[in-house]
Amino acid sequence: MSLFRRRVSAPNQLAALREREAQVELGTVLYAGDGLAIVLGLDNDAPVGTVLSFVGGARGYEKGSAREGEGEKRACRTGQSERALFSHHHHPSIHPSPHSALLWRRSDNICFAVLLGGVASVGERVACRIKGILQVVDAADGPLTQREYDVATVPVGPGLAGAVVDYRGRALDWEGGSGSGLADDGISLPPAPGASPPLGTDAAGALFAECPPMEARSQICAALTTGVKGIDALTPLGRGQCLLVLGAPGSGKTTAALDAVLAQASSGVRCVVAAVGCQPAAVRAAAEALARKDALGHVTIVTAPAGAPLGERYVALCAAAAIAERARDGGGDALLVVDDGGCLPEMWERVTAALASLGPAVAEEDALGAVKTKEKDGEGAAEAAAAADGPRPSPPPTSSPPGDEGSADEALVEYEGMLVSAAAAARRRFFASLLQRAAKLTPRLGGGSLTMALVLPGVPASGRRVGGGGDASASSSSSSDSPAIDLDSYTTLSPVQREKMAAALAARAKKAAAGAKGGSPTGASAGGGVRTEVIEEFMSIADGQAVCVRGDGDAAYAIDPASSVSRIGARAYPPALRTLGPAVRLELAQAVDVARTLGPSAGSLSPAEVASLAGPRAAAALIRADRVRAALTQPSGHPVPVEEEAVTLHALAAGWLDAVPCAAIPRRLGLLMSALRRSRPGMLSALAGAVDPPGEDVLAELDAAMEEVAAAFQGAL
Numbered sequence: 001m002s003l004f005r006r007r008v009s010a011p012n013q014l015a016a017l018r019e020r021e022a023q024v025e026l027g028t029v030l031y032a033g034d035g036l037a038i039v040l041g042l043d044n045d046a047p048v049g050t051v052l053s054f055v056g057g058a059r060g061y062e063k064g065s066a067r068e069g070e071g072e073k074r075a076c077r078t079g080q081s082e083r084a085l086f087s088h089h090h091h092p093s094i095h096p097s098p099h100s101a102l103l104w105r106r107s108d109n110i111c112f113a114v115l116l117g118g119v120a121s122v123g124e125r126v127a128c129r130i131k132g133i134l135q136v137v138d139a140a141d142g143p144l145t146q147r148e149y150d151v152a153t154v155p156v157g158p159g160l161a162g163a164v165v166d167y168r169g170r171a172l173d174w175e176g177g178s179g180s181g182l183a184d185d186g187i188s189l190p191p192a193p194g195a196s197p198p199l200g201t202d203a204a205g206a207l208f209a210e211c212p213p214m215e216a217r218s219q220i221c222a223a224l225t226t227g228v229k230g231i232d233a234l235t236p237l238g239r240g241q242c243l244l245v246l247g248a249p250g251s252g253k254t255t256a257a258l259d260a261v262l263a264q265a266s267s268g269v270r271c272v273v274a275a276v277g278c279q280p281a282a283v284r285a286a287a288e289a290l291a292r293k294d295a296l297g298h299v300t301i302v303t304a305p306a307g308a309p310l311g312e313r314y315v316a317l318c319a320a321a322a323i324a325e326r327a328r329d330g331g332g333d334a335l336l337v338v339d340d341g342g343c344l345p346e347m348w349e350r351v352t353a354a355l356a357s358l359g360p361a362v363a364e365e366d367a368l369g370a371v372k373t374k375e376k377d378g379e380g381a382a383e384a385a386a387a388a389d390g391p392r393p394s395p396p397p398t399s400s401p402p403g404d405e406g407s408a409d410e411a412l413v414e415y416e417g418m419l420v421s422a423a424a425a426a427r428r429r430f431f432a433s434l435l436q437r438a439a440k441l442t443p444r445l446g447g448g449s450l451t452m453a454l455v456l457p458g459v460p461a462s463g464r465r466v467g468g469g470g471d472a473s474a475s476s477s478s479s480s481d482s483p484a485i486d487l488d489s490y491t492t493l494s495p496v497q498r499e500k501m502a503a504a505l506a507a508r509a510k511k512a513a514a515g516a517k518g519g520s521p522t523g524a525s526a527g528g529g530v531r532t533e534v535i536e537e538f539m540s541i542a543d544g545q546a547v548c549v550r551g552d553g554d555a556a557y558a559i560d561p562a563s564s565v566s567r568i569g570a571r572a573y574p575p576a577l578r579t580l581g582p583a584v585r586l587e588l589a590q591a592v593d594v595a596r597t598l599g600p601s602a603g604s605l606s607p608a609e610v611a612s613l614a615g616p617r618a619a620a621a622l623i624r625a626d627r628v629r630a631a632l633t634q635p636s637g638h639p640v641p642v643e644e645e646a647v648t649l650h651a652l653a654a655g656w657l658d659a660v661p662c663a664a665i666p667r668r669l670g671l672l673m674s675a676l677r678r679s680r681p682g683m684l685s686a687l688a689g690a691v692d693p694p695g696e697d698v699l700a701e702l703d704a705a706m707e708e709v710a711a712a713f714q715g716a717l
Contacts (some may be wrong), residue, residue: 021501024127026055027111031354035311036403037100037113038345038354039126043147044109046128049208050149052100052113101207101495102128104351104430112351115310116167151517152207152320154324157200161270164287164301167316169198195198207315211436216441220543223574224335224451227263227633227639228256230559233581233649234588235546238572239333239449240440246456249529252557253455253635258286258547260453263639265295269451270327270334274320275303276313276343289637310350313343321437324450328439331446336438340455345534348430352423427598435541438627457529457546460539460563500613503603543567556636558629561588562627574642575690580649584628591625594618627657630665644673644685650699656706675709 027042039052100122104112115122129150153168164172220238222259237243237260247253261271275283283303290296300323305318317338327334438452487498487505530538539545544566551558566572572583595602597614602622611619631648634640648669651657660668676684683701687694694702 026127027124029054029124029126029451030110030358032115032122035115035309035314036103036225036350036354037115037122037126038358039111039113040447041109042105042111042126043128043149045147046149047151048102048105048210049151049206050102051129051152052102052126053129054100054123055127055383055584059308062630070092076603087640100126103208114315115309116311116315152449154207155198155200155203155206156205156323157203160300160323162297163199164283164297164303165199167304167312167319169200169304169319170197172187178420178474200323202627203326203615205326207318207322208433209322209325209437210440211433212441216439218440219449219571220440220449220568221571222440222449223572224269224333225267225574225642225645226256226260228559229634229640229645229648230557231256231546232574232577232642232645233632234559234561234585235544235564235566236568236572236574236577236581237451237453237566238440238543238568239440239451240690241543241566241568241572242435242438242452242454243506243566244454244456244535244537244542244545245548246459246545246563248459249457251550252636253457253548254282254286254339255556256546257339257453257455258289259636259639261299261337262289262293262295262637263641264298264335265293269298269323270324270332270335271299272320272324272334272336273299274317274336274338275301276317276338276635277306277308279342280305281637293637310343310347314347317341317343317434321434321450321452324452325437328441328448328450329446331448333449334451336452338350338452338454340457341434341538342530344431344434345530348427424537428537431538432541435538438543439668454538454542456538458532458535459529460535460545461501461532500609504599507601507604551633552629555633558633561585561590574645575692576642576646576687576694577649579693580646580653583653584632584649587621587628588625590621594621611682626662627660628652630662631657631669633666641688643684646687646694647673647676647684650694651706652704654706656710671708672706675712676705679708680705 025041025043027039029037030040031038037052042052063161100113100115102111103114131148131150134146134148154167160169166172173351218240220240222239223232224237224241226232226237231237235243245253258273261273264271273286275286280303283301283305287296287301290299300320302316302320302323304313308316321336322336324334324336383694435452435454438450440449441447487493487502490498490501493501545564547560547563548557554713570578570582594610594614596603597618598610602610605613607619607623610622631652651669651672657665657668680701683698683705686698
């Protein structure tokens with residue numbers, strides 16, 4: 001019998017459709033607050049991102065009302081009610097907006113939802129919003145019906161280019177023109193009446209899109225040049241890669257990320273910046289810096305200020321990813337800069353704290369999310385329902401890592417080839433749901449790429465203290481953690497060696513005392529940054545990290561070569577740097593080893609003293625590293641083109657800068673590039689567009705040009 005005949009011969013189809021549509025499961029709200037809701041008993045076929053509708057209770061604040069729970073007195077300036085982030089329609093204002101979407105689901109049907117729009121209270125029951133009932137004809141089973149759920153979407157159209165918007169796509173005024181309604185915080189929504197509609201509504205993208213599976217991914221083999229010499233030479237960024245940009249507060253992480261955005265002004269790469277948790281003045285400064293360089297036209301800034309609820313900050317981050325995915329899925333290349341990603345661990349800790357407030361019946365789960373069942377069937381669900389009937393306490397503040405407590409979390413499970421605790425596996429899945437949206441797609445899917453630079457305030461655990469001058473000197477733990485050294489026990493030391501060792505120990509004790517007062521070791525949370533164990537977990541998911549440290553002189557930042565790494569390898573290098581970059585990284589690594597051998601006093605020793613203690617080769621390695629660092633420095637806001645980076649690295653490799661004092665190296669390189677732009681423009685163009693590493697003929701021409709410059713500017717140099 002044909003499929004058509006089977007379909008016609010089913011007279012009860014309409015009744016089955018109606019019956020299926022009427023079977024809407026109502027979930028029980030166990031917890032609601034702080035931008036998060038925990039629900040028990042939702043439809044188990046609803047995907048992540050499904051829009052939720054609460055039964056009873058307020059749907060959010062109306063205009064002029066304060067946001068409960070955040071301590072804010074800021075009123076809604078739009079002059080209209082909060083509307084339509086989530087809709088299957090293209091224009092967000094057509095469909096009334098709910099204020100929640102399914103964020104996470106455990107296998108025991110405990111669900112987590114994000115609350116938006118300043119929700120003050122919700123009802124006791126909640127349901128998934130159904131978009132429609134689909135009719136499917138199966139060759140074996142005949143006609144079937146299944147639900148199609150309304151999934152959360154955000155505007156992602158081309159109208160967002162060059163704009164500063166919130167997570168709903170509404171344009172924010174950062175220029176402060178006349179009639180803009182500019183607020184004291186520096187950024188405001190357009191005033192009502194006559195408020196402009198959201199931008200980019202001609203296209204919509206899934207807010208919580210699934211990460212591309214392995215079969216949809218292609219090998220990362222093309223470079224995305226950032227214009228940051230330290231990143232391009234030491235930790236190259238490939239198109240489709242996820243790179244962490246780490247560093248202590250004030251180390252220049254945001255500046256380095258914005259320089260990478262500036263470098264894409266003429267590259268055709270679509271840039272999206274998620275300014276999450278930033279002060280409005282910082283967002284305005286970033287927009288002005290991009291506009292001055294004529295780079296704002298290809299950039300969209302999605303912002304959620306520091307005072308915004310946690311749910312809004314998290315959704316702003318996901319909305320920025322959806323905008324970047326639009327370019328990737330269309331066959332183009334996109335760069336997503338997340339500044340910063342601290343709301344990810346904050347959201348997970350809020351989830352863990354909320355679960356803990358509901359008691360062990362809800363909080364305890366086994367290997368990838370299955371709740372621990374009691375001896376009597378249904379006992380756990382009964383306790384969960386009882387928790388919903390009582391008061392909903394606010395989750396207690398927690399400083400311990402989520403999932404550290406409880407016998408269930410101690411059980412080891414296999415996750416992606418690793419043995420980790422059940423809590424760690426769930427936490428990794430949550431973090432990876434954003435980080436692994438970065439991908440290079442196969443040619444069958446268009447070959448587009450989404451590259452992510454995720455800024456995180458924190459540093460990896462390396463057993464070292466990161467200094468302020470771009471030098472990560474080797475250091476052991478503080479003096480209180482290490483045994484005291486008795487110089488009298490070293491009977492073979494000469495008087496000169498004993499004196500030097502005493503000076504080194506005194507410098508070490510002084511540095512340890514300074515760290516105990518104000519500094520913090522890299523294994524601790526520095527200045528309110530993300531904890532080290534969380535940083536390490538992000539590192540294990542991402543494709544590499546660039547660790548920023550404070551730069552010397554005019555340099556706003558420098559890249560720590562010892563802690564920075566790219567897991568893509570040489571494939572991520574631009575062709576012009578493929579043979580030059582690894583050599584520079586090796587030279588810096590040798591200097592780090594020498595500094596670790598000499599201890600904390602390495603920076604204060606003269607070359608002659610280093611040679612007497614560790615040999616002449618060690619002294620030469622430190623001198624060489626100082627020249628490399630000087631050559632890699634650059635002022636902020638001035639990304640360096642790839643041909644200039646290639647010239648810089650070749651000048652180092654050829655020894656052209658060996659006789660130049662470190663302080664004069666940037667000026668010498670500037671004169672060299674000016675001369676090459678006048679006399680060798682064809683050679684520079686060949687380096688910029690090279691598809692293979694420079695050949696012997698190109699390097700010979702570059703050597704000849706450097707000799708000409710040295711002869712012509714001998715007096716000036």
